[in-house]
Amino acid sequence: MKPRSRESKASRRRASGSLVVVGTGLKAARQLTPEAREEISRADRVFYLVSDPLSERWVKSLRPTARSLVSCYLSGRPRGEAYERMIETILAPVRSGHTVCVAFYGHPGVSVLPSHEAIRRAREEGFDARMLPGISSEDSMFAELGFDPTRSGCQTYEATDFLVYRRRVDPSSALVLLQAGVVGNLNYSSRPSQRGLRLLAQRLAKVYGRKHEVVLYEASVLPVVLSTIRVVPVEQLTTAGITGSTTLFVPPRPRPPDRESVRSLRLRPSKTTRVPSRWRLDPRGNETLS
Ligand SMILES: C[S@@+](CC[C@H](N)C(=O)[O-])C[C@H]1O[C@@H](n2cnc3c(N)ncnc32)[C@H](O)[C@@H]1O
Incomplete structure (x- = not known):
């Protein structure tokens, strides 16, 4: 041979x-x-x-x-x-x-x-x-939402993978979910499975609360059309009209810096160690801290 x-x-x-x-x-x-x-x-x-x-x-x-x-x-x-x-x-x-x-x-x-x-x-x-x-769509989203992923960290998952592997999230970091429009559906289809969306909403509600606001982002693919940026509470995810082009952005729930680390690094309280009380979008989609 x-x-x-x-x-x-x-x-x-x-x-x-x-x-x-x-x-x-x-x-x-x-x-x-x-x-x-x-x-x-x-x-x-x-x-x-x-x-x-x-x-x-x-x-x-x-x-x-x-x-x-x-x-x-x-x-x-x-x-x-x-x-x-x-x-x-x-x-x-x-x-x-x-x-x-x-x-x-x-x-x-x-x-x-x-x-x-x-x-x-x-x-x-x-x-x-x-x-x-x-x-990528995520690159485009960071630019349009004015979000810097290094500021609080950012975890990115494919939506079905997120559910099936019970991925652990740190709610003080941002979460990005791709393919939410086909969550729970492994076939070629233009519709999400309602069961998948319900489960996704339940998981997110457990971590962030039902009222936590998430962003449904659809980048424009045409020169004269604007991108769509919609903000909805987690509890409305199943009826929000998520499509195959939607990327789901879950803003972080800010938390205070760890005092011991700040002390041992000899950092002075300043802008970098300030505790943001809320993350939100202004009407142009820019991140603001208040
Ligand atoms: C199969 S993945 C392909 C991702 C693509 N390779 C990229 O770099 O963005 C499809 C997912 O990308 C995201 N996506 C595709 N087109 C988009 C758009 N116009 N705006 C926002 N997200 C989009 C959605 O999350 C969608 O479910």
């Missing part, structure tokens, strides 16, 4: 196929980075998965032969199946020796399983594969 892996891996390594995964930001026409644009322009094959028609048009204007991966989704079928189809669609031309570029909206490595898995498999098979960053 032939010594299996060495020979085949080495010969694959000599293959010229390669993969680069890029992000388009939320508005491809304005947020695509120069390096991502360059990769899209020079690859032999281009695939994309974006969330709005303008971004699609933009990618197509750069590469008219670019192929959408959206047909990998089948309504009512598990999203996992669609991801598998995407990965194999992306890898087929890499295996035939082509340079392949895949563009996912936002940051291609944030809450995007097929991007990480395609890179992992490509590398395992001896091909060059890498990822370039993009502007």
Whole structure:
């Protein structure tokens, strides 16, 4: 029998196929980075998965032969199946020796399983594969809410993962939940499961209280349209109209600094050790402390 892996891996390594995964930001026409644009322009094959028609048009204007991966989704079928189809669609031309570029909206490595898995498999098979960053929905949200994640800390989860693994939160840090619009639903669907939303509201109420205000954020993907920033109490989450493009932001419940740490660090009480009594948004979405 032939010594299996060495020979085949080495010969694959000599293959010229390669993969680069890029992000388009939320508005491809304005947020695509120069390096991502360059990769899209020079690859032999281009695939994309974006969330709005303008971004699609933009990618197509750069590469008219670019192929959408959206047909990998089948309504009512598990999203996992669609991801598998995407990965194999992306890898087929890499295996035939082509340079392949895949563009996912936002940051291609944030809450995007097929991007990480395609890179992992490509590398395992001896091909060059890498990822370039993009502007994520969370990045956009920090900018529009005027929230600095280093100020109180910030925990980010995928909403179903948050429930299923009973992730522990520190309520004095902010909490960001992606995919709340499909919480508890592993199939490809545009609706959240009501059961999932109810459970999410219950979990949050336990930690923060039913009246704690959370932000439902939807970044605009079109040039003339404003983003949507809605503030609702936890108890209204199930009826708040969360969609597939909603990111849920749970503001921190401020707590006083630890006196002993302040003393041993010899910090003088100042702005940095001040106890914020409340975190809230002003009408333009900026964070204010009062
Ligand atoms: C599959 S994840 C993809 C995230 C994407 N890769 C990114 O970097 O933002 C989908 C989730 O991203 C968030 N998202 C997508 N589009 C958004 C938008 N326009 N505004 C706010 N959040 C958005 C929502 O939480 C949504 O459920």
